[in-house]
Amino acid sequence: MESISRRSFVSGAAATGILATFGGLAGCAPQAVDSKANSNSEGILDANSLEQKWSFEVPPEPISDSDVAETYSAEIVVVGSGLAGMVTAVAAAEDGADVIVVSASSKGISRGGSNFGFGTKAQQAHDISITKDDMRVYMKSQLGQGSFLADNGKWADILNHSSEVMDWEIDKLASKGLNVSLEPGFTDPDGVLTMPAAAHNFFTDELPLGFKDGAPQQVNAMVDIFTNDLGGTVYFDSPVVQLTRGGVPNGIEGAVDGCIAKVADGSYVKFEASKAVVLATGDFSRDKDMMAKYAPWTLKTFGDVLTFDEPDYNVEANWSGLMPGDGHKMALWVGAAWQKTPCAPMVCNGCAGPTRQGPMGNFFGINMNIKGKRYFNETTNFSYGGFAITNQPKQTVFGIWDSEYVNTQASWDYYGCTVDAVNGCVPFTPEEMTASWDANIEAGTYFKADTLEELVAILAENGLEDTEAALKTINDYNRYAEQGVDEEFRVNPSELFPISTPPFYAAKSVGTQFLTICGGIRTNSQMQALDASDNPIQGLYTTGIMTGDMYGNVYNFVFPGLNLGGVCGTLSYLLGKRLATQ
Ligand SMILES: Cc1cc2nc3c(=O)[nH]c(=O)nc-3n(C[C@H](O)[C@H](O)[C@H](O)COP(=O)(O)OP(=O)(O)OC[C@H]3O[C@@H](n4cnc5c(N)ncnc54)[C@H](O)[C@@H]3O)c2cc1C
Numbered sequence: 001m002e003s004i005s006r007r008s009f010v011s012g013a014a015a016t017g018i019l020a021t022f023g024g025l026a027g028c029a030p031q032a033v034d035s036k037a038n039s040n041s042e043g044i045l046d047a048n049s050l051e052q053k054w055s056f057e058v059p060p061e062p063i064s065d066s067d068v069a070e071t072y073s074a075e076i077v078v079v080g081s082g083l084a085g086m087v088t089a090v091a092a093a094e095d096g097a098d099v100i101v102v103s104a105s106s107k108g109i110s111r112g113g114s115n116f117g118f119g120t121k122a123q124q125a126h127d128i129s130i131t132k133d134d135m136r137v138y139m140k141s142q143l144g145q146g147s148f149l150a151d152n153g154k155w156a157d158i159l160n161h162s163s164e165v166m167d168w169e170i171d172k173l174a175s176k177g178l179n180v181s182l183e184p185g186f187t188d189p190d191g192v193l194t195m196p197a198a199a200h201n202f203f204t205d206e207l208p209l210g211f212k213d214g215a216p217q218q219v220n221a222m223v224d225i226f227t228n229d230l231g232g233t234v235y236f237d238s239p240v241v242q243l244t245r246g247g248v249p250n251g252i253e254g255a256v257d258g259c260i261a262k263v264a265d266g267s268y269v270k271f272e273a274s275k276a277v278v279l280a281t282g283d284f285s286r287d288k289d290m291m292a293k294y295a296p297w298t299l300k301t302f303g304d305v306l307t308f309d310e311p312d313y314n315v316e317a318n319w320s321g322l323m324p325g326d327g328h329k330m331a332l333w334v335g336a337a338w339q340k341t342p343c344a345p346m347v348c349n350g351c352a353g354p355t356r357q358g359p360m361g362n363f364f365g366i367n368m369n370i371k372g373k374r375y376f377n378e379t380t381n382f383s384y385g386g387f388a389i390t391n392q393p394k395q396t397v398f399g400i401w402d403s404e405y406v407n408t409q410a411s412w413d414y415y416g417c418t419v420d421a422v423n424g425c426v427p428f429t430p431e432e433m434t435a436s437w438d439a440n441i442e443a444g445t446y447f448k449a450d451t452l453e454e455l456v457a458i459l460a461e462n463g464l465e466d467t468e469a470a471l472k473t474i475n476d477y478n479r480y481a482e483q484g485v486d487e488e489f490r491v492n493p494s495e496l497f498p499i500s501t502p503p504f505y506a507a508k509s510v511g512t513q514f515l516t517i518c519g520g521i522r523t524n525s526q527m528q529a530l531d532a533s534d535n536p537i538q539g540l541y542t543t544g545i546m547t548g549d550m551y552g553n554v555y556n557f558v559f560p561g562l563n564l565g566g567v568c569g570t571l572s573y574l575l576g577k578r579l580a581t582q
Helices: 002-016 047-051 081-091 120-124 132-145 152-174 208-227 288-294 298-300 326-333 382-390 403-408 432-441 452-460 467-483 562-581
Strands: 068-079 098-103 178-180 199-201 233-236 242-245 256-262 268-279 344-348 368-369 398-400 448-451 505-512 513-518 528-529 536-542
Touching: 002 208, 002 242, 068 256, 068 562, 081 528, 081 536, 081 562, 120 178, 120 288, 152 178, 152 208, 152 562, 199 208, 199 298, 242 268, 242 326, 256 536, 268 326, 268 562, 288 298, 288 368, 298 344, 298 513, 298 536, 326 536, 344 432, 382 467, 398 403, 398 562, 403 432, 403 505, 432 448, 432 505, 452 467, 452 505
Parallel strands: 068 098, 068 268, 098 233, 268 536
Antiparallel strands: 178 199, 242 256, 256 268, 344 513, 368 398, 398 505, 448 505, 528 536
8 A cells, every 4th residue: 555655645746746755764775885984804804805805895785676666767867966966867858768766865955055167157147268278377286296097088078168167157057046155266476386366156136156056056056956947756765775887786797777765664676767777876985895995094094073974964064974876886886997096085275374375275374383393395285285284293284474464455255255246245354354353262263462472371271292393483483474485495585574573373283174075987078988908887976076087186176166166066977968969
């Protein structure tokens, strides 16, 4: 009876385009994998261990047909209702493709809200011109920062189509009441990391901070478009647990032609795909074994903040890991290969202090470690600033400045500010900026003193190990500022300001912030999954953060919002269009 009524509900949903759901998450976990790290027989890893398999690489028992309660069919089955999955679905469905979305989450989910794009109508509205020739140069520099390891074909698709796809998104989202704004650009005094305003935020009057509230609104607008405007169906609360290849669960021959989801009552539902299965299941930062194998540096660096308990498929803004890598595992089980480049951690938050280049800047003044030493050229962005902290003793550093620093520029952007303040966030005046420092002192996150000796004494109570070295570093820095030459890291003279006018300020940073791990299944530039010989597996595609070989080593925010805008946006849109016309 229950099965019949559920079937009736779902087919009705498919017919009318309303959302279908199989119930809550309880009991919906995919096939469990042993989370213990692998080892040889003595429990000690050695070179031979590389030949061994991790438990997540071993396919579970195939689900038998007799366990499948219901079957649905479409041309394209998209797995995952994050931004990547929903953009793929909408792009394909609006060109007439028959698309089903199957997702483990209970709604469209996303996080953040910076969407990279260039040559867009939003930029034109603010007289910001970035041509493809300009972008070619930025991209060459960025690909060089990743040693040209990334799949340049995917980047070329972004170079050639970002403008058209971001304009499409702007129009689609405007139809659902979302406005667009632009985060301020980043200016590197040396030019290397400069990027004009290219991160698009989507916002409403109720939620004006698009950089943090935009993406969840974007993805649910896409769900709305897919279901209500295009008549598609999203099966929520339905974790996919196995793919079918050649008609066989976890098969390794023929085309991938469907997938099987486990629903709340423990039964299985099969989704047949005549053209393609698109995996868009997010990252794998919630699986410790996968992190150990594919992202060992990230696991070591962030092991104390990452959590590896039961997956939460609805996780949005979070700093302790996101998804359990189900899509990656299922693709491996049917013969897909892992990407060739190292997986790229996305981290942010450099040394704390007033950032002259807006919220994505590192603090450009003295960045000092607990030994009282500067450790790099500080004039970088907050991601590179964060990576630099991870190499410092106890991952602990201090930013130091004086009260005059506030007058080094007329206004101060903070997180939420947008070009021309279209969302109502107005940059701070110097007076407001000083007030914000004092608020931080009140909150205990900044320190303040009338003399440099007092300031380093406070820092000594907060982890600074060598006050003499710290004072020498500050005095040396003041000499560099006076002479206009930094004798250590040669910081651009335009950023050398003496620390000489009391009161003096400092901020402490411990570690940096983990966001996600980018990468996964090896794909060609058309996002088609490849096997170990680089041959495409017919019918299987991946997109979103799990896209293979997208980044050369780390996600560095030089292209702010590249994942939401470039990968979940441009590449997913192009994939949807290609599949629709295939
Ligand atoms: C706090 C924070 C802020 C961020 N801000 C930004 C930003 O501003 N700009 C940016 O570019 N990037 C940002 N990121 C990175 C961001 O997470 C990704 O860019 C983006 O959300 C990835 O989208 P996705 O669609 O690939 O995956 P997700 O958004 O993770 O979506 C995956 C979907 O797949 C579903 N799923 C998982 N497993 C299964 C399964 N077995 N079966 C069916 N469905 C499944 C999930 O439930 C979900 O619906 C941020 C990350 C964090 C942590």
